[in-house]
Amino acid sequence: DTGVSQNPRHKITKRGQNVTFRCDPISEHNRLYWYRQTLGQGPEFLTYFQNEAQLEKSRLLSDRFSAERPKGSFSTLEIQRTEQGDSAMYLCASSYPSTTNEKLFFGSGTQLSVL
Amino acid sequence: EDQVTQSPEALRLQEGESSSLNCSYTVSGLRGLFWYRQDPGKGPEFLFTLYSAGEEKEKERLKATLTKKESFLHITAPKPEDSATYLCAVQAVGYGGSQGNLIFGKGTKLSVKP
Numbered sequence: 324d325t326g327v328s329q330n331p332r333h334k335i336t337k338r339g340q341n342v343t344f345r346c347d348p349i350s351e352h353n354r355l356y357w358y359r360q361t362l363g364q365g366p367e368f369l370t371y372f373q374n375e376a377q378l379e380k381s382r383l384l385s386d387r388f389s390a391e392r393p394k395g396s397f398s399t400l401e402i403q404r405t406e407q408g409d410s411a412m413y414l415c416a417s418s419y420p421s422t423t424n425e426k427l428f429f430g431s432g433t434q435l436s437v438l
Numbered sequence: 439e440d441q442v443t444q445s446p447e448a449l450r451l452q453e454g455e456s457s458s459l460n461c462s463y464t465v466s467g468l469r470g471l472f473w474y475r476q477d478p479g480k481g482p483e484f485l486f487t488l489y490s491a492g493e494e495k496e497k498e499r500l501k502a503t504l505t506k507k508e509s510f511l512h513i514t515a516p517k518p519e520d521s522a523t524y525l526c527a528v529q530a531v532g533y534g535g536s537q538g539n540l541i542f543g544k545g546t547k548l549s550v551k552p
Binding site for chain 2: 327354356363364365366367368371379414416418425426427428429430431432
């Protein structure tokens, strides 16, 4: 399978715990994005990496959220001290830069439930 | 505030019954408008990108069009396998340099009955 891979698919945690998600992009893609999607809503942009550099962060990304992409390959998204409002689907996407059409390839997401 | 609004929220069609989905947008400057399809439990799947008013793109039973204020996704003679949520997204001026920083609408949930 050469698509975007996300692990775990589901995560249930208690309020106050830390969680970490992993994303493995398509191998030749140097751009990686994290989005968050709640039920009945469209995805919301969180952050963007080009290779290992984090170039954009949304105002939605509070201090409890941190993302890394060491060596420009896989990426992790950590949420510290989780809150019930963090419950959502966390989507990762990757792309190869194009001057005319940046097509995002999304993974199937990690569904987070905070109890 | 930059905004994307999709209508209707849900649409039920009989197989073969053609219809259109609407995406209206209010942005300071449009770099591109995107259509994605999302199946339950999966991430969005890219369909089309449109860049300028008057542009049209087609793929099988789907055709996307763009005006200065809205986009339409026309579905001709839909089949049950076209059932999904269709998401519209825009890339706006002032939202960073990456082309993947998108503003999504809430989507239209399409159900096609045999």
